[in-house]
Amino acid sequence: MKKLLVSITIIACLVFLTLTGVGCKEETAAEEETTVEETTEEEAEEEEAAEEETVVEEELTIGLLSMIMSIVWEQDMEAELKAFASESNATILTMDANMDPALQLQQLDNMIGQEVDGVVVFIADQEMSKAIANKCEEADLALIAESIRMIDENGKLVCPNVELDGYGMGVICAEWIAQYLEDNDITDYETVGFIDLDQADVTNIWDRANGVEDTFKELVPDFPEENFIRSPMDREKAGALAGFDAAMATITAHPEIDTWLVTGPNDDQGGGAVRALEQVGLDENACVVSMGAESARDEWKKEEDTCWKAASFFSAYDCANLVWEGMMQILREGKDPKDVYSEFKEEGQDYGLATFTGQMVTKADFREIMGKYAE
């Protein structure tokens, strides 16, 4: 009898548990069904909203008039702009002026012929800013300048601009080198030389070199004037060879210097200076800092020590983000171009000039700071 009672109790418990379990499952299933139904409804609503939006947001074609597509910066800019465009129902049409201002004007005519909605311009010659702005105004095109500001003969901006603060880049590089001198206890400057690589015909590079010179001289006032050398680079040679030749010529002219500090306005040119220092066996004491970091990162992936100590990194994403934001404000929100980047607008200017700078990276931290650009 006792056994029977225990068996009945166990069976009852099992049946109860089974029934409870089924009930729970049924409830969960029901809840899931409700959730799925709700989700499906939400999705449908979102899809509808998206469809409505698509109806409102017609497809845009944005022209990118590039000064020269062979530089890494412009390739990255194009890639970032295309990424933004793909998210905004837009396409990017790129044309490369290859440093030819006349060709760039012709390309603008072609873009107008192709009925683009707006153009992003990396101007080949600052002197033709007004001409480009006038053409865009006549064709009712939204215009944003990137990398080099577009100004008239009085220095007034002729459209919204996004520019790398070249001078500011030079400033942070010079600050880093001044700190390097302090950290390494270099105080006797008799045999220390500074090579500030420059190129007078490229405004932004000239600004970078000026930023380096002004800041370094301010931070290290005891540094001998004659040991600070602005080395002009040959634009025909381009890239690393230009930096190599300019640095080598300066090193040759100053055999009394055994410790060289070098700034390269571009990464490749900084790399050229590194090779020149290595070739003459002065790399051990040297410190090279470049701007861009796209080549320095490859150098830092090697195991060997290098005199390429740091680089200022600026990302095309930051620039493209500002450009795209401005362009969408004009084309999608109907904002007056004069009100774009208004937070950056200076007194006496009709348009805003949004600027961005970089940050210093070294062999120790470039992966962390540069993210996807480190690879």
Added chain:
Amino acid sequence: MKKIIKKIQKNEQVSLIIILIAIVCVFTAIQPNYFSVRNLINILFSASIVGMVAFGETFLIIGGQIDLSPGAVAAFSGVLAAILLNAGVPMILTIFIVIAMAMLIGYLISLMINFLKMEPFIVTLAIMSVFTGLAFIIGGGRSIPITNKSFIYFGAGDIFGIPISIVIFAVIFVIFHIILTRTRFGRTVYMVGGNEAASRLAGINPKKIKTMLYLITPVMASIGGMILAGRMNSGQPTAQSHLMFGALTAAIVGGVRFGGGKGTLYGCLIGVLLLESFKNGIAVLNVQTFWQNVASGVLLIVALSADYARTARNK
């Protein structure tokens, strides 16, 4: 004195050497470090790459031809070498592949000139454009880092303190000088360049000579491109845009007649040294590089004018 002046006027190379010495003296007076061992090596180092291509151009110009593509071929070669090395291809095989590719380019040019009867200027301009673009395409538009130490040594290393590129340059000069002055091929190059129709009547096959000539310059450009890539530890698509202008200027300055049929490799060598000494001097004096461009252009005009005057005098 008059006799000496007349002799100098007659011998172009002597006058070029005098100009070269004058350049060295002037720059040394202004900047004593100009005449230092280190700087002389710098000059020879720069001269070696331009010089290799200039030797190829000298053969071509003497043969009545021209090639505008060596800069593009050099850049393409450097980038290709970097890609192959990074893919794990051994250095020797890489050099072999790149040189073979350059020979293929030269052969392609000769085919277009010999059989499609296209103008060398147009064909090589087109090839220049194609390979400038390809250098960017295969490298993704960026410079390609090189980590192969043997290859870097090939570009930046030295033998007893003399950079390898200078050694290669010297060896090439000796070989090419012998080919041009002591072989049947060298003599036929002068004949084809001087009068193609007459050389054909003399039993020479100008097409065959042209084919061989068009193989030389791209091969020289590819070697120069690889040396530069080794020196810079990277293959750079923009690296050699100046090469064609420098090589042509050096050849013409060195007394190679632009119309073909006349010139020496020795003259070309002096032309290269003259040009590079001048450019280096301006750089060492820290003069803005615009003046380098102006000076190179003026030098080319002066050399072409002298070439024209010589031709007119001979007629």
